[in-house]
Amino acid sequence: MTNQQSQEPAKGAAIELRNVTKVYKTQNKGTEVHALRGVDLTVDRGEIHGIVGQSGAGKSTLIRCLTGLEEPTDGEIEVNGKSMIGQGQKDLRRSRTGIGMVFQHANLLDSRTVAANVAYPLKLAKLPKAEIKRRVEDLLETVGLSDRATSYPSELSGGQKQRVGIARALADYPPVLLCDEPTSALDGETTRQILDLLCELRSKLKVTIVIITHEMSVVREICDSVSLLDAGRIIQSGPLEQVAADVRGQLANELVPFPSLEAKDLNLERDSLLDLRFTSTPGNPTGSKVLGLASQLGGDVAAGRFETIGTTQLGRLAVTVERAKVKDAITAFEQEGIVAQEVYL
Ligand SMILES: Nc1ncnc2c1ncn2[C@@H]1O[C@H](COP(=O)(O)OP(=O)(O)OP(=O)(O)O)[C@@H](O)[C@H]1O
Numbered sequence: 001m002t003n004q005q006s007q008e009p010a011k012g013a014a015i016e017l018r019n020v021t022k023v024y025k026t027q028n029k030g031t032e033v034h035a036l037r038g039v040d041l042t043v044d045r046g047e048i049h050g051i052v053g054q055s056g057a058g059k060s061t062l063i064r065c066l067t068g069l070e071e072p073t074d075g076e077i078e079v080n081g082k083s084m085i086g087q088g089q090k091d092l093r094r095s096r097t098g099i100g101m102v103f104q105h106a107n108l109l110d111s112r113t114v115a116a117n118v119a120y121p122l123k124l125a126k127l128p129k130a131e132i133k134r135r136v137e138d139l140l141e142t143v144g145l146s147d148r149a150t151s152y153p154s155e156l157s158g159g160q161k162q163r164v165g166i167a168r169a170l171a172d173y174p175p176v177l178l179c180d181e182p183t184s185a186l187d188g189e190t191t192r193q194i195l196d197l198l199c200e201l202r203s204k205l206k207v208t209i210v211i212i213t214h215e216m217s218v219v220r221e222i223c224d225s226v227s228l229l230d231a232g233r234i235i236q237s238g239p240l241e242q243v244a245a246d247v248r249g250q251l252a253n254e255l256v257p258f259p260s261l262e263a264k265d266l267n268l269e270r271d272s273l274l275d276l277r278f279t280s281t282p283g284n285p286t287g288s289k290v291l292g293l294a295s296q297l298g299g300d301v302a303a304g305r306f307e308t309i310g311t312t313q314l315g316r317l318a319v320t321v322e323r324a325k326v327k328d329a330i331t332a333f334e335q336e337g338i339v340a341q342e343v344y345l
Contacts, residue, residue: 013078014176014208015043015066020075022061022232035061036072037232043225045175048202048209050219052254053229059212062229063180066210067099068092080175097125100174100207104181106165108153115140115149118167125172139167142204143197159190166197170205177201179211183218191215195222216254220309226251241310247277247339256314259303263345266302271320274299274329277339280313287315290338294319297329318343 022036035058043049053059064070065077068084077084080098087095108117115136122132140146143163153161162182169177179198183191199222201207211218219226219240227237228251236243236251243251258275266273276294280286287306294301294317304317321329326342333340 012045013042014045014047014080015041015049015210016076016078017041017062017066018076020062020065020072020077022058022065022070023073034232036065039075039229039232039234041227041234041237043208043210045208046202046206047224048198048211048222050223050226051210051212051229052214052216052219052226052251056231057229058232059229060180061232063178063212066178067101068096097172098174098176100169100172100177102162102166102169102177102179102182104184106153106161106168108161108164108168110153112152113149114145114151114153114156114164117153117164118171121168121171135171136167139170142170142201143167157190158186159193162186162190162194163197166194166201170201170207173205175207177207177209179209181213182211183213183215191218192221198222216257220255220307241312244307244309244314245279245281245312247279247314252277252314255309256305256307256316258316258343259305259318261303261318261345266320266345268320268345270322271300272323272326273302273343273345274319274321274326274333275339275341275343276315276317276319276333278315278337280315281311287313289336290315290317290333293332293336293338297332298322298325299329 017039020036020039024033024035026033039062051059051062061070065072066079066084071085079095082095084095109120118136118139119132122135140149143166145160145163148156148160183194186194195218198209202209211223213219223240225239226243227234236249243249244255246252276290278290291301299319299321302318302320304315307314330340
């Protein structure tokens, strides 16, 4: 399932951050760390939004601020129309029930069955027994684990444990689900199944999902929109198709990375290596046109990849061109709207 098959999101913002700043004062001589610097972000209801960024970019701080675990130094945060800032503990606890959390590891209670793990937050919330039983059955069916209700976590695969973690996060039927690296510990096939499940949940429960991830494949597979966090700032954000089509942008660069090549397989004594990036939509150059131009310029395609995101096809080619001709080749490609840059291995 992909973002392109998503249903129309319900109108309105589920999450809104305005000018959110977080400054930590470290124990070490009171030095300041600016973890978030004026973050503005809107995630519409029913949307799946990805947040990517390098280690230390501020992703965990953002999540902690969203869940009210951390108070921002400045700015405003609203989740489900309620401010997460300046609330008393009681109100904050109530606001938090509108947010489910899924982590990299499901962190299940090993001594309790699958059903008891899912029931745990509902017991804490003192729901009537019959209601808990009904919800647990419903949630286990939703995540495809009805037949494992009496199993213990040690009897489950990594993917099944993550399903239980998701069911537990949804126990209170929260309108927002925050997922922090939900598939980083899973293999490729299990990742795909968990991503399919998240898409189903969005369609079935109309839940808004924010995924923090370092895997661009996760963003490609299920996100409707994405933000890139860098040193506490959102430096690029938008619908997936829009950021992917911005071939000079950093997100497009990461969504369709340069093919991996080894210098020993190329004749870099004689040739220069070019990184060509382009989109194929009506009015823009198509893949075959780029290949034709490369060959006209005496270039050799060493490797390449094409990805389709929405209605846009993205191409990325590694092309070698004789060193003496590389400047002219770059000019010729750029004149055709193809981003051409020399790269060094
Ligand atoms: N409690 C804290 N006290 C002081 N500095 C902190 C604290 N928590 C985080 N930081 C700093 O804030 C910055 C952002 O950290 P954060 O954990 O939010 O980044 P991240 O993007 O989640 O990184 P990672 O992907 O490695 O988890 C870092 O420089 C970090 O050292």
